[in-house]
Amino acid sequence: MEEFGVYAVFDINGPPQRLLSSDGSCRVSVAVPASVRQVVLFSSGPWGDRICVCAELNDADRIPITIGKLTPYNKCLSWEQWEEETWTDGVTLTVSLEGGHLSKSEPELILAVKEYTPKNTVAPLTARELSGKRKREQSSESDDVGEAGEEENVCPNGGKDKAPAAARKVRGQSSSRQKLFGDRAESSRTKTVSEAETQELVGKTPPQSASRTKSRQSRTPTQTAPLIEPSGRWGQTLCPIDAQTAILIGGQGARMQFCKDPMWKLCTEDTSWVAAETLAEGPTPEARIGHTAVYDPDSERIFVFGGSKNKKWFNDVHILDTQSWRWSMVEAQGKVPPLAYHSCSMFRGELFVLGGVFPRPNPEPDGCSDSLYIFDPHLSIWYQPIVTGDKPSPRSGHSACVIQERYIYVFGGWDTPVCYNDMYMLDLGLMEFSAVKTCGKAPSPRSWHGSAVLSDTRFLIHGGYNGNNALSDTFVFDTETSSWTELTLPQLSVPRAGHSIVIMETPGRHRPSEDNDGDEEVRSGSVRRTLLVFGGGDNEGRFYSDVTSVPVEDLLRAL
Structure with missing residues (x-):
């Protein structure tokens, strides 16, 4: 029976090189030659009790470029330099095997390709550290705006005076602040930019705990x-x-x-x-x-x-x-x-x-x-x-x-x-x-807003992008009366666009009273419907990862 092995092909003209075998080290690092522009990683042979092979590309500064994983269901990964914005000379590929009966005390093996000696080797992440990482056949993560952003998602019928344009980021250019969406002043371009070109969102998560x-x-x-x-x-x-x-x-x-x-x-x-x-x-x-x-x-x-x-x-x-x-x-x-x-x-x-x-x-x-x-x-x-x-x-x-x-x-x-x-x-x-x-x-004109159904006759609209700014207002529409009602809610005061809104159940709580000094107590076994808001950006360089919650009963009570 064919033995289990993990192989890599460096560039289209290179032969497969075995990195892991059934009787060898469970960790291997190999420096990718500067001339290589493609790397393919694949397994061959029966997996047995083996769970996965964790793979990571790191640049010369030991910063991860992409992370992938081979499994019995996904037996091949590939990377290409032109899909990786941060791929530079001195890339290191590190793979580690999880599961099976290999000795965990095996030292990490350092390999070379075509007599290329690695200057830096990177210890592979543990299986726990790789939790939640990608396991795709193509693991490119970067958005190469210098090449793709100019042509993608451009809407027709653009006007020179009104069309908002997304801010550009040129490779190698640094900026202390970049916006989700560009200013209308940039709309003098002959080719107008649509909403989908706002893939150029750049920023950071707002300050939190x-x-x-x-x-x-x-x-x-x-x-x-x-x-x-x-x-x-x-x-x-x-x-x-x-x-x-x-x-x-x-x-x-x-x-x-x-x-x-x-x-x-x-x-x-x-x-x-x-x-x-x-x-x-x-x-x-x-x-x-x-x-x-x-x-x-x-x-x-x-x-x-x-x-x-x-x-x-x-x-x-x-x-x-x-x-x-x-x-x-x-x-x-x-x-x-x-x-x-x-x-x-x-x-x-x-x-x-x-x-x-x-x-x-x-x-x-x-x-x-x-x-x-x-x-x-x-x-x-x-x-x-x-x-x-x-x-x-x-x-x-x-x-x-x-x-x-x-x-x-x-x-x-x-x-x-x-x-x-x-x-x-x-x-x-x-x-x-x-x-x-x-x-x-x-609501004012907008796109990329969030919406959620509150009841059989009402739904909610929150936030979005109006062509210049991200919005923070909230409205409820009543289908029986065909009427809009604006709500003012402190929890939904942060401008955001491209976010998600859902209605789900959360543990119910008593309202504070004078007898308990304002402390809330969880009512055992009770639940309540809650509106949850996640993600999005504010067009000022911030991305959100917090979960904001508002009880649906509070929303309906405010109408």
């Missing part, structure tokens, strides 16, 4: 403790799978890099996070932002669709079975364009995808969609239904709320240079769109 600050993901090699909460990000999804559990997927954070901790599990019993990247088997979706994730309670599966990364646009469907914790990718029939910043709603077991940004060939700028696509998971097929009525204009970054299992209310979004605050309703029984005439003080 010392315990939270220590848990932030860092690019410095001095941080060895595993993360205890997600890093700051925007463009992610937070998908509830039951009353007290939600799954966080994807997002982009500081230095325009896609998050190296792309998947987390949130438990609202104690508002704790668990890194979930290594919990699920099967092919993990590639890093992305602007995607959607919807949970189907009948099949107990999460459906992830679309999104974008650098010059890549996605129209793939990935499914996470929350019972077996295994990813699978759908080979769907029918045609649906690659989309990002669309909306996706679940109705009677099908996915209703509306709007979004889609790519066009150069030199024509990317455009926004006004089409409705439906995915049938049972038949694995996409189709476009016959829809009548007054449908919304093309847009992206809008919200869609399902009310009473019958209607989808679509609000806001934009198509450069126009930002919207109009409302449309899709009757899912008649498949008919209609414009909703509203009363009361309506």
